[in-house]
Amino acid sequence: MSRRSPKNFAPEFKEQVLxxxxxxxxxxxxxxxxxxxxxxxxxxxxxxxxxxxTSRDKDEILEVKEENKRLKKKLAQLEEEQAILKKACAYFARSLP
Known part of the structure; x- marks a missing residue:
């Protein structure tokens, strides 16, 4: 059984596929x-x-990941506050004559 020789692909082709x-x-x-x-x-x-x-690119990626994590945490906090406010509105709306 013979091995096939590796194909060389053009860098442009590789970029297109990626x-x-x-x-x-x-x-x-x-x-x-x-x-x-x-x-x-x-x-x-x-x-x-x-x-x-490059290390600069890696630093930028880390910064974006940290920002994403911070924003997800803030979003969760705001969603929780919104849920509390909805419950409060429903409670006070029931007590009105």
Whole structure:
């Protein structure tokens, strides 16, 4: 049994596939089938592209994640306050003649 030689894909093609992966809700194996490549290629390309991030990019990602966490916490707090206010309005509306 002979091994197939690895195919070299153009960087533009790889970028196109990775953009499709990021923007689509389709699973990677489906996208791979559409492009006629193996899903393993896409996983490897995505891993390498994430490894290429600079420390500045990584810092920005961390900042965004922290901001997202803070905003989710604030949203939960506001939703809780809204629920309390709804209950209070219903309580006082019942007591009116």
């Amino acid at each position: 953009k499709m992966v990021e923007s689509s809700d389709k699973p990677i194996p489906v996208i791979a089938e559409e492009f006629g490549i193996s899903a393993k290629n896409i996983y490897n390309w995505r891993k390498r592209s994430h490894e290429k991030l």
